Amino acid sequence: MNCNFAFAHYQEILTEAQALGYACVSFRDLLDGKASGADRVLLLRHDIDFTVVNALRLAQIEHDQGATASYFVRLHALHYNPFALTAMRQLHEIQRLGGELGLHYEAPYAAALGFDDDEGLRREKLILETGLAISVQGVCPHEVVRTNTMVLPEEAVSAAGFRYQAYAPQFFGGFKYLSDSSARWREGCVCGWLGRQDRLYVLTHGFWWYEETPLENY
Template sequence: MDFTYKAYEKMVTLLRKNGYVFSKYKDNRMPNLKTVIMRHDVDMDLNKALRMAVFENQLGITSTYYVLISSDFYNAFSKNSVNIMKQIMNLGHDIGLHFDEQKYEREDDLLKCLDSEIDLLEKYIGKKIDSVSMHRPSKDTLDADWVIRNGSVVNSYSKEFFQEFKYVSDSRCNWREDIYKIIESGEFNRLHILTHPIWYSEKPRSMNETLKMFVSDAGIERYETLQDNIKDLDSELTLRQAHLLPTAMSQICDKIFDSNRLEFTPISLEDVKEIYEYGKDSNTCRYLGWGPYKNETEAENFAKYKIAADDMQWTIKENSLNKVIGAIRLYDVDKIQRCVSISYILNKQYCGKGYMTESLKALFTVAEKLGFEYVYTYYVEDNIASEKVMRNASMVKDVDYSEKIYIKGKMYREYRYYMRLGEGR
């Protein structure tokens, strides 16, 4: 089984097809029922846990997410982490305690330590903890078959769930048994499936690739925390200066690439005259938050700012004319959902020739290479031409999205289209 959401969905479909009922730990007191318990140990990344929780909700199933409050990778009790756990619970899932016995000295009373951790987690999430899973449990702990709080809290590694159920795990990004075959075999009435959200994404990734991405994202998370605590952080330290833009993203910002008729080049001061040409037109800038330019100096200041900023923006040059006819950019990076947005502008003299549709498709390829899974574009209700570009690029309208926005003092209704990259294209 691949470590993709599509493969995970296939597993869920097979479970349903083969008559399994999705249950939680305290539901399992009927041994004759064909049942499956889905469990997730959140060792490293709460954001990926939320991504999986949303996906499972879309599939119509619930499971239990075990939070490691002693993790060195996330602070379970930060405002953001507590908010994530509450979002997971609001999706119908349970939060459980992931208990690491190795953080305590052997002479400690581990059951008392576990009890204290349960109290602490309950305090922060505002809800009773019904079950506990062990983080890398020792043989002694497994053999002890702990009864927690007189049985009111389930031990997911008790003999009932670890031996009487068929237990299958994807530990270290490796299914040691073929989970599909186990489901289809009909041999087991009760399944206990452990997965780790960190391993799953839209496209197949090796353990090495996933861990490299995790390390890269950690630096960006630290930078975002600084932004929340230091006003105007960009004036002191940009992502690029901190060497935190992922290598691929840093390279693509400075890269020239092309399509059939067009060349996409990083913004240059040599382009100022042509940037001013399309940016001075009031109709072209009608639905934008800036412009029109009053003079070339404004266009030059814009170019200087974009050259200095952490911005993935390129001019669009028509090859046969050797002329800049517009610009296009990637922005609003969401590392949790692996999505990014695209905005664009085109000289009105070159509208209706398919240039912007061609540009969008070229940026889809760039976004996919950078590891994004979804691309979004936005337009306001009166901007029919922009919506047409999105349709021509085979994008899909997001029927659930509609927002009120103000542009130059006027209120508009904003809509958006999306493209699923990779297998979705």
Template sequence: MTLGAVPRGFSWSGYRALIQAFLDRGYAVKLFGDLDPTKSHLVLRHDIDFSLRAAVDIARIEADMGVRANYYVLLQTEFYNLCSPEDWARVVEIAELGHDVGLHFDASRYDADLEMLEAAVARECSVLAAIMGREVTTVSFHRPAQSLLGLARPLAGRLHAYQPRFFSEIAYVADSRGLFRYGHPLDHEAFAAAKAMQLLTHPIWWPQAEAEDKMSLLDDLLQQRQDLLLSEAIANCKPYAEYRGRRASVNHG
């Protein structure tokens, strides 16, 4: 397959083709701790803002291709719950596929003082490690403040994705808002020269088949979440189950 013929759609097949293009170019896929900025190394980073289910799909694709990626999960979010049986199993599966699961840290919930952020990162990493049953060694920021971009020091003794050697001293490409707004990774000058790159993607934007409207993916996610909460309410509250049954009878009467 020539470079120009590589599919560029936001779908499972498009993602597989994208990673294969890097492998064909001679890149080695590395975790953050193993990156050598002087070599043809690619760091794959996934910030899980919305859907752990979508993250598992991408994690399986990567494992099938023999590559490992960095996945970052939020502790403080309304979109998933790491302590629920299904979401806990998803995080464990991602880790067992060989990927590194780190903390997606929302600094906006804390005071901007670095010492307070250090303490908060340490606390959240400890909680995540307890949930997963394994250590948390890396962090990425959720909607990072400008002051945190390019912060050279580790946080709470852990690498973070915006340290200069990962962010500004090598190429950095992201699919924020479901688009490569500043150019496709395969068009980047670093790719042409086979230089080190960090590629950030968000699994929600990469469904099995490409969506005509990216925002519809969030509609689908919210509907799934509503359906799950409804089924759980019915399963855990008999009076509510009876209430729903009466409503259904009236509506179909």
């Protein structure tokens, strides 16, 4: 394969993964046991940091491939408003295609307003669910290295009504974790890990992915 961030390569990755016997699933589907009969699992996560439209393109590819993934939505992004009509329709379409929507929690924002994580998580889950008219099961902190909030307080997560958090040990410790942060696979593209590790947890950010050239995104 020609490793790059073209959407066509993402489709190649899913095709190869399924040929090798991986169940390509979201967090929700994993917890619901939809990969229980698979010897290999590819856990798919997308953080929607800058653009919803690219996330939707990934969801379309996954739908065509019979895969599912979890998409974590920011409430305070400068570049998109999840409640604007266009973005809301795109998010609903991601869900219709089988994608799971979760909260991409920004702890510094809550702290700037004087909220602790108990109140921040509760408020933001309510806002996301009410604004999009959906039910949210998962939460994942935004910019974990910069904010040092990879693992949120489990008591606050549970009290807010979340079923899981994305960096819980059952996921982060039980899988080989790969991320495309800053458009760079630090341990090599995920395609190079297929067949080498039976349990892969892959994080992508739609902003880095493109049809023909990265210039499409900026």
